[in-house]
Every structure is written in structure tokens, then in C-alpha cells.
Amino acid sequence: MTSSYGLEGYGLRGRAAVVTGATRGIGRAVAGQLAAAGALVCVTARDADEVRSTADELGGIGVSGSVGDPDHLREVTELALRAFGRIDVVVNNAATNQPYGPLMDADPGAWREAFAVNVEAPLRLVQCAWRAWMREHGGSVVNVCTEGAGHVGPNVGAYGTSKAALLHLTQQLAGELAPKVRVNSVSPGLVRTEMARFVWEPGEEQLAAGLPLGRIGEPEDVARAVVWLTSDAAEWVTGADLLVDGGTRVRTAHSAREYAVHDRLRSYAPPRS
Ligand SMILES: NC(=O)c1ccc[n+]([C@@H]2O[C@H](COP(=O)([O-])OP(=O)(O)OC[C@H]3O[C@@H](n4cnc5c(N)ncnc54)[C@H](OP(=O)(O)O)[C@@H]3O)[C@@H](O)[C@H]2O)c1
DSSP states (O other): OOGGGOGGGGSOTTOEEEESSOSSHHHHHHHHHHHHTTOEEEEEESOHHHHHHHHHHHTOEEEESOTTOHHHHHHHHHHHHHHHSOOOEEEEOOOOOOSOBOGGGOOHHHHHHHHIIIIIHHHHHHHHHIIIIIHHHOEEEEEEOOGGGGSOOTTBHHHHHHHHHHHHHHHHHHHHHTTTEEEEEEEEOSBSSSTTHHHHTTOHHHHHHTSTTSSOBOHHHHHHHHHHHHSGGGTTOOSOEEEESTTGGGGGGTOOOOOHHHHHHHHOOOOOO
């Protein structure tokens, strides 16, 4: 699927990329497409075995840990610089959708963790890459946000608020780091991954029917947008948010159906931990 999109022309050959949360889902597809475009990839996630096997599959390197831990982000940066001698691309993809539920019930620790993982970690990793390489040599950053950050929804207040903050952070960094470093975001709609399984699995057909483009997203749909933004093909694009949502935002002009995603979010009861 990847090679037919002409990734060879993107100028990514020999560039070094760090992708967080790259062992499955959207991050895995991004890392795979970057590797297919000739980039050297450094992948991260918390599960060490998954990191090892993903790095092996992609001919890259990896390090395990949570992006919520600043020491882990320093370790990732040092490893990539040691192994590749450069860090041209950072993709902040790892995220949490917890705490799930009404905000009046949100546990303060879980709320802080959501912001540590979804907002603070992208900033810290960009700071590390900037100091280590990008300030002098340039580079590009893509933050993975969500289509849902543009509106409110049931039970996802912490997630949506933190992703809205990430959108703002993207624009602020884009202004501060230009012209050396471009900073953009991609905002996916509903994509077939583990994180969103509780939304799409119970009735994918109904969800697809309500979308103008007639299907939910695949990780590769989002990865193509991310890789394009990281590449020289987007050299005059910074501070942009690229919506990759199958038409979710424009659905009300397409059909009068209820928004099935919100029905799912409203009725879902997470298993008690
Ligand atoms: N799927 C959707 O419908 C959808 C829609 C809009 C936006 N997004 C965004 O897309 C991005 C990727 O989500 P996804 O759906 O692809 O999720 P996913 O399939 O659950 O994959 C998440 C990846 O991130 C890693 N990860 C999770 N927490 C981490 C942490 N604290 N530190 C480091 N790595 C961590 C996971 O591995 P470990 O568990 O081993 O750490 C895994 O590699 C997220 O930013 C998400 O908000 C997804």
C-alpha cells in the first residue's frame, strides 16, 4: 500500500525520525511508511518486547518507556542521536484517552497523567530534539491530535481538553521554531486501532454509513498525511492542522443521521480496574 504513493520523492531518505507509540495502530503505520520512504526510524512504546520486534521489523532502533517520563524522552533523544547522528523528524503520536467519564468524577492524578502524556511529553520531546539537533540543522514535527478536539463529546473531557491544548501547542511551537523547524498536526477521525476498538467494534457498519466517505479510517490513511507533513513535499506548511476524518466534520451536510460515535461514547462503561 505504501510504495504506490511515491514516498521515494519525499526527501526522507537518510533522515532520522523518532515516532512515539509506534508499536501498533497509527504510530506503527507512520513508522512503517517513514522506513519505506528511506528514513531511519527510532520507535518507542511502554512494552519492551513490542518495541524490540517493531524496531527489528523496520530495520530501526527503539527504546521502551512512557512518554510521560521526562527521563525516557531524554533517553530516546540520546539513543537516536548516538545511533543515527541526527534527528530530523519527531512524530508525537503516543497518547492516553483516560480518565474516561464525566469530568466531575475525574481523578486528579489521572487528569495530570493525561496532560503529562498528551501535552507535556510532546513539548519535552521537541525541546530535546531542538537542543540536540534541530536548533542548528532544522527538522519537522507532527503532533497527532484528534478530530474530536474541535468539539465536545460525552465522557472524553480529559482527552478532548488535552488534545485541544496539543493543537494550541502545535501552533505556538510552529511560530516559535520557524524557520528552522516546521510544526504541524494531524487530526484523525475514528480509526481502526486498539485505542478506539470500544467505539468501532460494536457496529462498524452503522458508523461507516454516517460518514461522507463511507468507511472508518485505517492507520495508513492517517500515516500518509503525517509522512507528507514531515517531508520536504510540505516545506511551506507550518502551524497547520490536517484533518483526516473521512468527512466527519462535514457530515451534517451529507446526511441527517445521528452521530453514532457519540452514542457509543455515551453508552460505553469502561471495565473497573
Ligand atoms: N484510533 C482513533 O480513532 C484515533 C482518533 C483520533 C486520534 N487518535 C490519536 O492517534 C494516536 C495513536 O492512537 P492509536 O489509536 O493508534 O492507539 P493504539 O493503537 O492504542 O496505539 C498506541 C501506541 O502508543 C503506545 N503508548 C500508549 N501509551 C503510551 C505512553 N504513555 N508512552 C509511550 N507509548 C505509549 C502503545 O504501546 P504501549 O501500550 O506498549 O505503550 C502503542 O504503541 C493517539 O495520539 C490518539 O489520540 C486516534
